[in-house]
Amino acid sequence: SKWVYSFGAGATEGRADMKNLLGGKGANLAEMANLGLPVPPGFTITTELCTYFYANGRSYPPELTAQVNAAIARLEQAMDAKFGDPVNPLLVSVRSGARASMPGMMDTVLNLGLNDATAAGLAKRSGDGRFAYDSYRRFIQMYSNVVLDVEHHHFEDILDNHKRDKSYTLDTDLSAEDWQAVIEDYKKAVERELGKPFPQDVQEQLWGAIGAVFGSWMNARAITYRKLHDIPADWGTAVNVQCMVFGNMGNDCATGVAFTRNPSTGENAFYGEYLVNAQGEDVVAGIRTPQHLTVAGKIANKSDLPAMEEVMPEVFNQLNEVRLKLEKHYRDMQDIEFTVQQNKLFMLQTRNGKRTAPAALKIAVDLANEGVIDRNEAVRRIDPASLDQLLHPTLDPKADRKIIAKGLPASPGAASGKVVFTADEAEQMAGKGESVILCRIETSPEDIHGMHAARGILTSRGGMTSHAAVVARGMGRACVSGAGDLRIDYKTKQMSVRGVAVKEGDILTIDGSTGEVMLGEVPTIQPELSGDFATLMGWADGIRRMKVRANAETPLDARTARKFGAEGIGLSRTEHMFFDPERILAVREMILAEDEAGRRKALAKLEPFQKKDFVELFTIMAGLPVTIRLLDPPLHEFLPNTEEDMAEVAAATGTDPLRVRHRTIQLHEANPMLGHRGCRLGISYPEIYEMQARAIFAAAAEVAKTTGEAVIPEVMIPLIITKKEFDILKAVIDRAAEQVKAETGVTVEYLTGTMIEIPRAALKAGEIAESAEFFSYGTNDLTQTTLGLSRDDAGSFLPEYQRQGILEQDPFQSLDVTGVGELVEIATERGRKVRPDIKLGICGEHGGDPASISFCEKVGLTYVSCSPYRVPIARLAAAQAAL
Ligand code: PEP
Ligand code: MG
Numbered sequence: 013s014k015w016v017y018s019f020g021a022g023a024t025e026g027r028a029d030m031k032n033l034l035g036g037k038g039a040n041l042a043e044m045a046n047l048g049l050p051v052p053p054g055f056t057i058t059t060e061l062c063t064y065f066y067a068n069g070r071s072y073p074p075e076l077t078a079q080v081n082a083a084i085a086r087l088e089q090a091m092d093a094k095f096g097d098p099v100n101p102l103l104v105s106v107r108s109g110a111r112a113s114m115p116g117m118m119d120t121v122l123n124l125g126l127n128d129a130t131a132a133g134l135a136k137r138s139g140d141g142r143f144a145y146d147s148y149r150r151f152i153q154m155y156s157n158v159v160l161d162v163e164h165h166h167f168e169d170i171l172d173n174h175k176r177d178k179s180y181t182l183d184t185d186l187s188a189e190d191w192q193a194v195i196e197d198y199k200k201a202v203e204r205e206l207g208k209p210f211p212q213d214v215q216e217q218l219w220g221a222i223g224a225v226f227g228s229w230m231n232a233r234a235i236t237y238r239k240l241h242d243i244p245a246d247w248g249t250a251v252n253v254q255c256m257v258f259g260n261m262g263n264d265c266a267t268g269v270a271f272t273r274n275p276s277t278g279e280n281a282f283y284g285e286y287l288v289n290a291q292g293e294d295v296v297a298g299i300r301t302p303q304h305l306t307v308a309g310k311i312a313n314k315s316d317l318p319a320m321e322e323v324m325p326e327v328f329n330q331l332n333e334v335r336l337k338l339e340k341h342y343r344d345m346q347d348i349e350f351t352v353q354q355n356k357l358f359m360l361q362t363r364n365g366k367r368t369a370p371a372a373l374k375i376a377v378d379l380a381n382e383g384v385i386d387r388n389e390a391v392r393r394i395d396p397a398s399l400d401q402l403l404h405p406t407l408d409p410k411a412d413r414k415i416i417a418k419g420l421p422a423s424p425g426a427a428s429g430k431v432v433f434t435a436d437e438a439e440q441m442a443g444k445g446e447s448v449i450l451c452r453i454e455t456s457p458e459d460i461h462g463m464h465a466a467r468g469i470l471t472s473r474g475g476m477t478s479h480a481a482v483v484a485r486g487m488g489r490a491c492v493s494g495a496g497d498l499r500i501d502y503k504t505k506q507m508s509v510r511g512v513a514v515k516e517g518d519i520l521t522i523d524g525s526t527g528e529v530m531l532g533e534v535p536t537i538q539p540e541l542s543g544d545f546a547t548l549m550g551w552a553d554g555i556r557r558m559k560v561r562a563n564a565e566t567p568l569d570a571r572t573a574r575k576f577g578a579e580g581i582g583l584s585r586t587e588h589m590f591f592d593p594e595r596i597l598a599v600r601e602m603i604l605a606e607d608e609a610g611r612r613k614a615l616a617k618l619e620p621f622q623k624k625d626f627v628e629l630f631t632i633m634a635g636l637p638v639t640i641r642l643l644d645p646p647l648h649e650f651l652p653n654t655e656e657d658m659a660e661v662a663a664a665t666g667t668d669p670l671r672v673r674h675r676t677i678q679l680h681e682a683n684p685m686l687g688h689r690g691c692r693l694g695i696s697y698p699e700i701y702e703m704q705a706r707a708i709f710a711a712a713a714e715v716a717k718t719t720g721e722a723v724i725p726e727v728m729i730p731l732i733i734t735k736k737e738f739d740i741l742k743a744v745i746d747r748a749a750e751q752v753k754a755e756t757g758v759t760v761e762y763l764t765g766t767m768i769e770i771p772r773a774a775l776k777a778g779e780i781a782e783s784a785e786f787f788s789y790g791t792n793d794l795t796q797t798t799l800g801l802s803r804d805d806a807g808s809f810l811p812e813y814q815r816q817g818i819l820e821q822d823p824f825q826s827l828d829v830t831g832v833g834e835l836v837e838i839a840t841e842r843g844r845k846v847r848p849d850i851k852l853g854i855c856g857e858h859g860g861d862p863a864s865i866s867f868c869e870k871v872g873l874t875y876v877s878c879s880p881y882r883v884p885i886a887r888l889a890a891a892q893a894a895l
Contacts, residue, residue, distance in 0.1 A: 015061045016079040020045045020053030020255075021090035028342075033058050035250030037109030040362050047341060049334055049359050053090045054104070054254030055083040057222065059111065062248030065226045080218075083253070091255055096214035100137060101130035103147075103256040106221035108228060110249040113363060114237050118228040118249060119158045121221040122291060123151035123256060127212040131195075141188025143261045149191050150291065152198045152210055155217065159224040162205045170197045184289065218253070225251045257358040259351040260291045266320070266327075266352040267292050270305055272335045273345045275367045278374025278544075282306050282335055284348075286320050292349065292360070305331075330357050338362050343384050344393075345375050369398040370540075377544040380551075387551045388895055394548060396862045396889040400424040400525060402545060403576070403881055404490070405536040407523055417509045417529040419470070419495030420807070422481035424881070427468030427490040428521040428533040431514055433505050435462020442466065449520045451507060453500050455480040457649055460591050463489060468522045470529060472498040472507075475807025476825050482792075482857065485879040488572060490524035494807055498529075541575075549577060549884060552891035558868065559875035560886045561637070563855055565589060565625070570632045573880035577887055580637035581629065582788065582877020583728075583855035586704060587645050589625050590618075596650065601665045603647045604675055608699060615703040622704060626711030630723040639726040639788065639855075639877075640708055641767065642701045642741075646689040648679040685796065685804070690731025691741055698744045701729075705748035713758035725762045726786060726851075731793070732766045735779045742783060765851070768839050769793035777839035781846040788877070789836055791856030791864075795823050798832045824857065827864035833871075840871050853877055862889035869893035 017025040017034060019042040026034045026042030034042065038056030045051045057080070064073055084102075088094050093102040103125040108118035126134070126148045135144035156162040171183075174194050180186060186194070202210045211217055228234060229249045238245060259267030270284025285302035287294055303317040304310040305328065310319040321328045331350060334357070338346045347365035351358050367375065372394055380390040404425030407413065429447030432438045435458065438450045442465035450466035452459065454473045463469055463483055468490035471480045475494055484491030500507040505516040512531070514520060521534040561582035562573030570581065590599045595618060602614035629638055651672075652658050658676065662669035681687035694701040705727060712723045727745050732738050742764050753759055764783075768774050769790030777787065796803045801810075803824055813819045819828075827833055836854075843850050853875045858864035860878030865886055868876050870893075878886050 016083050018055045020051045031111050035109030038250045038252050052255040052257050057251040059248040059250045098129035098133040105254050107252045108225045108249045109252050111247050112243050119224050123147045125214050126151045145188050145191035149195050156202050159220045166201045257351045257353045264355045269349050271365045272339045278371035327357050369401040373544045377547050391552050391891050396885045399885050408535040411534045413534050414531045415528050416512050417495045417497050419492040419527045421527040422493035423484035423491035424525040425490035426523045426536045429467045431518050431520050435459040438462035439465040488881045492522045492527050552888045556890040557894045558890045561875050561877040562880045567628045576883035578883045582853050584640045595621050599650050604667050619703050622707035623711045630715040635721040639728050641728040642704050644690050644730040646684045651676050691729050691737050694741050702744050705745045709749050709752035709760045712760040713756040727764050730767045733770050733772045738783050774835040774839035778842035778846050781843040786851035789854040791858045795832050826861050827858040829867045865889040866893040
C-alpha cells in the first residue's frame, strides 16, 4: 500500500480534503502547492501508518523504507542537493500533523541531516559559518531532546556559560567559532547522558525523528489533550518531512506567523509578527521581541521596531498576495507560517485560524458581504454558545485575577461587588447604589429580591438547575453555583476557602461563564448588540422555522426578552409574582386560612396585584403570544422557616403563632417535588386558579381596550398526569372567562393548554390533546421524573457519571434526546394525531441549549422558550437546525 504522499516541486499528490489521511498540516501543504504557492517540497507519511505502527508493536510495514527513500531521492533532485552529502547537504524538518490541530502537543525536529561533515559543508557552501553552526547546534539540542530524551537544561546551561564567558547578551552575538565550541560541549553532554555519541548517520537521524513523531502520539500530554477535545486515539498523526528553508541565514532572512485578519477583533487587516534572521521556534519561544508585519500593526501596538512592510517591502507584498489568495481559496480567515530565505518567501503552514467570539461574528459577516461565503454559511459558522460572551459583561482579558474558588458556570457574565450574605442586605446596599455579590449556601424563592438587587450570585451548593442558577439566568445576573470549597457561615458573616477568609463588605468578582471566583475587583468589558451582531441575527431569523419565546415574568425580563428578539413569552412562572413584600402577606394569609371563605378573602387581596402584573406583561408584549402558567410550587415554599419569622408572620396576619407552626408542619412533605404542587394544588384549592384566571382575562380585556391590541393569553396548567385533572381545571378557567366577559363586556380569546412534564402525561398525550389546545414540554421536570434524578441534588454525583461516560452530558443542561426525547416524540405524535394544529413548545432549560434546539427542530415543535439572555442563542441555533 501507499504510505507516502509527495508535495511541492511539481509533484503534489495530496489535497486539502485529504485531512484524514494526511493530517491537517500535510493536506494544507499539498493544497498550497496545488495553488502554486511557494512551498518547500516534502512528503507526508500517512496517519494510516501511525495506526499500523501501534497495531504492530511499534514497527513499520516492510515497504515503507523504499517509499521514504524514493521520496527523499525526489527531494534531492528538486533541491539539487544530497541527503548526508558533505559538499552539498540536503536538510529537512520532520513534523507531526494530526487531523485536528493539537498545538504544541507533539514533536518537531528541524535542521535534520546535519553532522560534523555536513555542517562544515553547509558553512562552506553558504559562505556563512555562523548560520551553519547555529543551525547545527539547534539540531543537536532539538534532536537530543525530542528523540533521545536529553533534558533541555543541559544545553541551556552550556550556552549560558559560553555567553557569560564572552560577555554576550544575545544569541546572535555568537560567531561561527563560538558556536563550534558550544557544539563540542553539546556533543560531550549528549555522550555523557546517553553513554554513546550523538548520531552522525543521517539515515539514523531521519528514522529516529519519524519514530519520535509517531511515538509522541501516545505521550501523556497528547493523550490528555485528546481527551479534553474529544479526539479519538485511533485517528493517528501523520509525519511531514520537508526541505528546510532558512530564516536564520542573515538579515535578508526572516520567519513569522500571521493571521489573514485580526483574530481578536476580526478586522480585515493583516495581523502578525516576524523576526529577522531567526528560525520558527524563536518567534514562539519569546526570546526576542517579535516585530509587526504592518506599519498599522506597529503603530497600534506602540512598537519602536520596524515593520516587515518597511524592512522587506517586496517580500511583504508577495506575502500579502498569498494572504488574499489563501482567504479566497479557503473562504475563511487563515493562520499562516512563513519563512523568508535570502529575500525569497516560503509558506510552511496554513489552517483556519482560531478567533474570539466577536472576531468570529465580524469575520463571518464581512466574508458574506464580500461575497466570499453566502449568508447561510455565515450563520452556520457561529457557535451559538459563543454569543453568551457577547451579551454579558466579560472580564477584561488583560486584567490580573486572583482565583480563590471554582464552581459551576451557572449564569454567564462577570460581576464585581461587595460581599453580602442575605437577600435583605443585598437589597439595602444596592438601594444605596452599591454593587453587591449575594453569597448564599443555596437560594430559595425568598431570596428573589436580593438576587435581583445583586450584580452576581454565588452559592456553595446546587447544580446548573438549582434555584439560584435558573433564577439568575432568567434575570441575566451572573451566577456561580455549587462552589463546594466555600465554607459560608451566616452567623459570623464570613466565608472561607482554603485558608482565605472573605468578610461581609469585601470585594469579590465572579465569572458566571467560567465558574471562577476571584478576590477583589477585576475590570469588565460591556457588550455591543448592534452592528455585526444585529446583522447576523437578522440573517438567522430569515432562515429559522421555529419561533423563539422567552421565559419571563417581570416587566424587566419581558423588556429584556423583546430587546433580544423574543417573539412572545413561553413561560411566565406566576409564583415568582407572589414573593413581593407587598403580596407575600396575602399569600400567607391564604395558606393559613381555615377554610375556602378565608382563602377567598386573602385571594381577593392578591387579585389586583396579579391583574396589574399581567397588564404590564401584555402591554410590553404588544399582541405577541404570552403563556401564563398557573401556580406550581408547593405552598410550604411561601411559609417562613425559622421560629422568629413564624412569630412575625403570625403577628402580621393576625394568626395564632401556634397555628402558623401547625400549618407549617402540616404542609411539610418528604418529597415536595413529587408532592402537593402544580395542578394538584388547583384540584385541592380551585379558588387559587380561579383568581389567577380572572386576573389574566381582566388584564387582557383592559389592555385590549386601552391599547387596541388584542392579547391572546395562553393559560397553562402545570404537572398534569391525566385528562381528568385537565378537564376539571379547564372548567374553572372557562368559568372565570365567562365572569370577566359578563363584568367587562369584552370577549377575550384565549387558549388553554398544559405542560407535559410527567412521563404519564407524555404517554397519554393523545387523550389530553382532546382537551388541551397546546403542549409545552417542561423538560426540567420531565428529565427529573423520567430519569428519577432530583434536579436539585443530582449535581453531587452527575459529574462522576459524566467522567465514567455513563451520561455524556448533564441531562438537565442538554436534553437526553434518546430517553426523555423519545417521550417528547411520542407525545408530539400522539397529540398531533388527535389535534393536528396543536401548538407545541418547550420551556424547560433545554429551550436555550443548541443541541436540544436542534432536536426540537427535528421533532417539529412550534417554538422554543428560554431565559431572555439566551434568546439570541436560541434564534441562531434554531436557524442552524433548519439549515
Ligand atoms: C419544567 O419543569 O421544565 C418547567 C419549565 O417548569 P419549572 O422549571 O418551573 O418546574
Ligand atoms: Mg416544571
